[in-house]
Amino acid sequence: MRVGAPGKPKDPFSAALEALRDQLRNGRLVSGEPLTITDLAHDLGLSATPVREALSRLAGERLIEDRRGRGYFAPRLDVSDVVELYGLRRLYLAEALAESGEAVPLSPPEAPDPALSSCAQLGQFLDWIVARAGNRALFDAYRQVGERLASCVRVEPEVFPLSEEVAGLREALLERDRLAVALERMHDERRRHAPDVVRAMRAGANIASL
Incomplete structure (x- = not known):
């Protein structure tokens, strides 16, 4: 899903954050899967930096997991x-x-x-x-x-x-x-x-x- 829908343009960070939130809500990010920054950036049509910043924000909100030294992972609820x-x-x-x-x-x-x-x-x-x-x-x-x-x-x-x-x-x-x-x-x-x-x-x- 590439960002850039019609309407007021968003800054890259906001666009990445909104797109990743939507993917979490809609179940597009499979439970427990690794979230590769370069792959996500390519899919969203953005550079790696705003995607990395968005993932950091979502990890701070405990919506995804930040496994230090291993990267970001989709949430897995027990x-x-x-x-x-x-x-x-x-x-x-x-x-x-x-x-x-x-x-x-x-x-x-x-x-x-x-x-x-x-x-x-x-x-x-x-x-x-x-x-x-x-x-x-x-x-x-x-x-x-x-x-x-x-x-x-x-x-x-x-x-x-x-x-x-x-x-x-x-x-x-x-x-x-x-x-x-x-x-x-x-x-x-x-x-x-x-x-x-x-x-x-x-x-x-x-x-x-x-």
Whole structure:
């Protein structure tokens, strides 16, 4: 994928960073594979320097691995990593509800766009919960965890009934405590099925590498 799409031109570093983030989100970087700077630079149509700087930034955000002396590698999440990340996201969502300071019932977000996948609808709903708390630091931390969970979220439709979850969460808006319980239950299910999530991710990685 070469960068340079129509629109406002980006500096090489920003272009490399955005392109690599997209590849991580979309599962193009196979779990655990080495990330060769020269190959990535060639694929993106950029020089090696901005690609190296982008990889360093992503390693600092723990989105890829920097194995000192061996180079950069695509992330490889184990079951324990998935359990911890989903647990951390649940805590951020619970804190967002506690900070929102609005009496029940909560004002629901706009009805989900039926053209969006259930995965995208769920993501938008969770983003809305955190954004409405008005805490920028909390939202930034939540989004960073979301970036690390991107490969898990991508396979969630294979493991969880997302459409039912979205409907249940919207219904639970009638009562704040009920929404908190629904979010906790949803994340407990993800932690309990972390082995299934990891298997789905690795199966997808194997297909991508063919």
